[in-house]
Amino acid sequence: MKVIGHIISAFVLLARIGVGIAFAVLIATVLVQVVGRLVGSGPVWTEELTRYALLYLVAFGAGLAFRTGDLVNVDVICESLPGKVPWILRLVAAISTAGLALYLLAGAWRFTSIGKMQTSPALGIHMHYVHFTVWLMLALLALFAVLRIIGMLAGTEDGAPRNSPEDLS
Numbered sequence: 001m002k003v004i005g006h007i008i009s010a011f012v013l014l015a016r017i018g019v020g021i022a023f024a025v026l027i028a029t030v031l032v033q034v035v036g037r038l039v040g041s042g043p044v045w046t047e048e049l050t051r052y053a054l055l056y057l058v059a060f061g062a063g064l065a066f067r068t069g070d071l072v073n074v075d076v077i078c079e080s081l082p083g084k085v086p087w088i089l090r091l092v093a094a095i096s097t098a099g100l101a102l103y104l105l106a107g108a109w110r111f112t113s114i115g116k117m118q119t120s121p122a123l124g125i126h127m128h129y130v131h132f133t134v135w136l137m138l139a140l141l142a143l144f145a146v147l148r149i150i151g152m153l154a155g156t157e158d159g160a161p162r163n164s165p166e167d168l169s
Contacts, residue, residue, distance in 0.1 A: 018060030069161020
């Protein structure tokens with residue numbers, strides 16, 4: 001049981017690092033853009049890099065948002081039901097989320113591969129690095145949903161959203 005908890009913690013840490021790096025790139029790029037505009041003209045590439053950093057921020061953050069319950073969640077009725085019904089509904093929701101995300105991965109990979117033939121106008125990078133964010137978001141969402149399922153079935157968690165700092169590790 002502790003092994004599952006350590007695996008979940010490792011993936012949470014990696015996703016948090018990804019969010020942190022994307023957010024740092026976003027902050028630095030916007031700072032360059034603002035300073036550039038103050039001195040006369042901002043670099044053209046900052047607009048593009050800001051968009052790409054936002055995409056990576058969402059890609060890394062979607063799984064974390066699923067874990068903490070920050071995604072759209074209608075639990076007013078579900079959590080007021082008696083007995084194990086809320087637990088079963090949370091398990092069904094996690095299975096549905098994992099299934100949908102896994103189903104969409106193949107299409108997202110095809111979308112990513114289209115970017116090999118395209119380059120971004122300002123930065124000149126291949127767009128498959130940008131399109132990869134769609135696949136990454138779905139993969140991390142599926143991963144965190146599967147980890148929730150495993151945790152629920154192993155008894156290490158109840159599937160309820162984790163909102164306090166102690167619960168997020």
